[in-house]
Amino acid sequence: MSSKAPSTLTKAWFRWKSLKLPWRKKYLVGLDLQGNSFWEFHDALSTDKHRMRRIVQYPPSTQYSEIKISPQWHQWLRHTRREPPSLVEQSQDLVRQRNLKILAAQADARWAAKPSFLDAPERSQPVPALESKDSGGAGDLDGALGAREQTTANIMEGQGDSAEKMQTPDGIRHRFNERSEQEEKRTKDENKKKEDPWKNARGGPSEEWQPQAWTGNVATRR
16 A cells, blocks of 8 residues: 655644643554554543553545554554554564565575476486396206206196095006995985984974965855
């Protein structure tokens, strides 16, 4: 917001309002660089007689969205600062902010000039792969390992077949896990002949009762 220098008449009026006269209920405390005026007056609703109410008044031509209050005046309005800031102090604070922005921009420029690990590395020629001088020896070693694995697999397969088969004197091979049909039939017959051990323990006649199947006949009228 652009600040306009007050006229001579406005300065005289502000000087007159800043005088703490006994009959005056409201008097001027100070101004800021944007043309806002800060006032003090006795608060009738406050129980503390020595605590004054503090307010700020904006110029009539200023838009509400353009109003800006400095931190120093915010402290004074909230009673965290006893004395109001002067115009010299406010001007020095503006100079400090301007210098701070310049120093921050210079620091950002120095930081941007330094190389970063996030930058893409430069492309370089690929390093050739190392070649083995004794190529024939490596081939012989691979062949020996393959033959050894094949021999081990053949031995394991032969052991598996000998576990399931047995050579008899008549030259016929029999498997341990195979059972004759007659032996299986005999086992089934023996299981059928076995009596139910719980049959004699049943006492009530209703235990063997089974419901009849539904026939779908219509009941006769009585």
